[in-house]
Amino acid sequence: MLHEFKYVAPRSRSELLDLKAQYGGRARLLAGGTDLLVNIRAGIFKPEFVLDVKKMEGFGGVTLDKDSNLVFGTATTINDVLKDRRVREEYPLLAACGHDLASYQIRNRATVIGNVVNASPCSDMAPALLCLNANAVIASSSGERVVSFKDFFTGVKRTVLEDNEILERIEVPSSSSGTKGEYRKLKRINGHDLGIVGVAVAIKGDTMHIGVSSAAPTPILVGPMAADIDIEKAVEAVAEAISPISDVRCTKEYREYMAGVYVRRLIKEVRG
Ligand SMILES: Cc1cc2nc3c(=O)[nH]c(=O)nc-3n(C[C@H](O)[C@H](O)[C@H](O)COP(=O)(O)OP(=O)(O)OC[C@H]3O[C@@H](n4cnc5c(N)ncnc54)[C@H](O)[C@@H]3O)c2cc1C
Numbered sequence: 001m002l003h004e005f006k007y008v009a010p011r012s013r014s015e016l017l018d019l020k021a022q023y024g025g026r027a028r029l030l031a032g033g034t035d036l037l038v039n040i041r042a043g044i045f046k047p048e049f050v051l052d053v054k055k056m057e058g059f060g061g062v063t064l065d066k067d068s069n070l071v072f073g074t075a076t077t078i079n080d081v082l083k084d085r086r087v088r089e090e091y092p093l094l095a096a097c098g099h100d101l102a103s104y105q106i107r108n109r110a111t112v113i114g115n116v117v118n119a120s121p122c123s124d125m126a127p128a129l130l131c132l133n134a135n136a137v138i139a140s141s142s143g144e145r146v147v148s149f150k151d152f153f154t155g156v157k158r159t160v161l162e163d164n165e166i167l168e169r170i171e172v173p174s175s176s177s178g179t180k181g182e183y184r185k186l187k188r189i190n191g192h193d194l195g196i197v198g199v200a201v202a203i204k205g206d207t208m209h210i211g212v213s214s215a216a217p218t219p220i221l222v223g224p225m226a227a228d229i230d231i232e233k234a235v236e237a238v239a240e241a242i243s244p245i246s247d248v249r250c251t252k253e254y255r256e257y258m259a260g261v262y263v264r265r266l267i268k269e270v271r272g
Contacts, residue, residue: 003046009055013139016051016166021141023049025163030054031074032109034102035118053166062087068174074166078107078115078125091172093181093202097128100185103192113167116149119157119218120194126153126219127183127200127211132176139168146171153218179204180270184262185213188249197244197255199262201270203227210234210263215242215255231267235260 007030010016020027027049030036039045053059059073062084070091072081078098081087088095101107101115101124115125116136128134129149136147138161152159161167181202187193198213209223222241225234244255 003040003043005040005047005050007050007052009052011056013056013059013168014141016053016056017139017141019049019051020166021164027051029074029117029166031111031114032077032106034106034110035114035120065171068177070172070174070177072112072170072172074111074113074168076112078102078110078112079104081112082107086177090177091128091132091179093128093131093179093183093200094125094172096181096183097124097198097200100124100183100195100198106192112170116152116170117159117161117167119153119155119159121156121217121219122194122198122214123219124183124185124195124198124213127198127213128181128202129170129172130211130219130221131181131200131202131209131223132172132179134170134172134176136167137169137171138165140165144168150221156217176204180272182266182270183211184266186258186262194249196250197258197262199238199259199266201263201266203270208234208267210238212238212242212259215244215259217243227271231264234267235263238263 028047030050030052053074060075061080063071065071078101082098112125115123134149136152138145179202183200185195185198195214197215200211202209206227207224208227213219220241222238244252246252
């Protein structure tokens, strides 16, 4: 039987933060629900309250803040990101990662914020956010704090978020605009599937970053390194940083091998 919970749809940020302050870990936020409802159905999460963040006005779409940083709010879906011209032209790595996340139907509901709060090692948006130096703006009824995505993930499905906090927005700095990048995700099938390993390569000016998913307890960032680094040195740096496991999808040796293959291919592609 499905675990019973009370559904609440706050109409404002302050109402949401007050509810989170009051209920703490007994309340979970509902964005697209594509992870939350699966976890509730499986009995992994048993929240007493589910707080729907999609009914609040002004927290969706892709916006720019006063410093021209790209901003994703609590209701910004993956398809909102993919539709955005600035993303496609100035932050192509975000679009490459978004395209590889699930199917069109799931991307219509799934949010960027839900993806990173779920903190799966296979998160497809995390490699782009790590490579582009994005920040998580975390809010509670007592204020805000900003955490770089480099420090956001703390373990498998764990983040720095406290029970009374929400991830209010993601800021991708304007200084990362113009970064060239590509993402490649190895899957068992041609259709949509969680990754066996995912590699993102980002180059801006003389600096390169590499993001990797499905190859460690958390998505990881390797770099910065020189954009003209010897490719085998970059492969070595990634091999040292990852710690893949064997599971139902493949062996750790295959993950290690394919991470190297993708690093080589993508560096050549992104250098052009
Ligand atoms: C069929 C299927 C295929 C999938 N394929 C992929 C894939 O290829 N790649 C991939 O990366 N993922 C995949 N996923 C996982 C999922 O779709 C994504 O992780 C998605 O981005 C989650 O976003 P959401 O809005 O649905 O999150 P939700 O399910 O609404 O929330 C996820 C978690 O974040 C919490 N949360 C949500 N918003 C906030 C907030 N503002 N502050 C604090 N906590 C919050 C929720 O309480 C919950 O714990 C798949 C899922 C399904 C069902």
